[in-house]
Amino acid sequence: MTSRSIGLLALPNVQLLDVAGPLDVFAEANAQSGRTLYSLALIGTEPGPITTSSGRRLLPDRLAPADAGAAFDTLLVAGAPRIHEAAVGADLLAWLADAAAHCRRYGSVCSGAFLLGQAGLLTGRRVTTHWAVAERLAVRYPEAQVEPDAICLFDGPVRTAAGVTAGLDLALALVEEDQGAEIARRVAAQLVMFFKRGGGQMQFSRRGVSAPAGRSALQEVQRWVAAHPAEDHGIERLAERAGMSPRHFARLFRAETGLTPAAYVETVRIEAGRRLLETGEIALKQVAGACGFRDVDTLRRAFQRRVGTTPAEYRRRHARG
Secondary structure, three states: OOOEEEEEEOOOOOOHHHHHHHHHHHHHHHHHHOOOOEEEEEEEOOOOOEEOOOOOEEOOOEEOOOOOOOOOOEEEEOOOOOHHHOOOOHHHHHHHHHHHHOOOEEEEEHHHHHHHHHOOOOOOOEEOOOHHHHHHHHHHOOOOEEOOOOOEEEEOOEEEEOOOOHHHHHHHHHHHHHHOHHHHHHHHHHOOOOOOOOOOHHHHOOOOOOOOOOOHHHHHHHHHHHHOOOOOOOHHHHHHHHOOOHHHHHHHHHHHHOOOHHHHHHHHHHHHHHHHHHHOOOOHHHHHHHHOOOOHHHHHHHHHHHOOOOHHHHHHHHOOO
8 A cells, every 4th residue: 555645844933733743643543554654744945954933943854945846645734823924935835836736635734824825725715724813814815715613624625724733633634534434533542632523613712802992982881891791781781881872882883893792792791601611610500690691592502603612511621620
């Protein structure tokens, strides 16, 4: 059986786990099968070691774009902090586009999706990336359909993963795609990871509520909502607190904060609920009441929509102690 070649492109300042995680999954697939299912190559962009964001250094096996005509079964791009601001040469992007065109599949881990976007490889594709930069990716590459809650997405030849540890999920999914569920389950067991992770990545998001924005009257309203999530925060009450008509308040609030009043209130309540679920053992009915949700069903629906999982499952996974 011929091994499948895996190329992993890493820019300077790459996140170490974006590289090490996927490579270890493929290496473990080799170990579990007793055969070389995958041959692995780390690709750098300049001679010498690749310095990672943690300061550790990695030695590349190949170089791009110097290594012209490189052929891989699968080509992945690792993420790096602030990769969306990195100056990437046209020659490297041309190499990436050409290499992807000759692969069976290609993709990215975390923010590596930005490099795929620069190379024109996301057009018309459903993709994901780290929750903290998903909106930026969607704005920069509107021709792609960015799904910020997904852990991994497969669309045609494109394979993308959310932030950091999701690179392991992606590599495991590729092993399952190639070798079947049995080998993939054995790899997951050996690496002590979920075969299929429950929920989406928004359950890990800590973006929460931004600092109060807009004119002082609107900031006062935002501080009041954040301090009293269980209060009645209907549009009439909020507008009265700001000294405005409901219509004028709603228009101004959205223009100056980027959110509707209702969306802001729900965000505050979700964050309050997350804190209670993480730190306490109070019943879900009490969580709902303390956060301003009408009942447990309303809390559950809001959590499912905004966090991608149920309150009970969120508590099970994220409660401290």
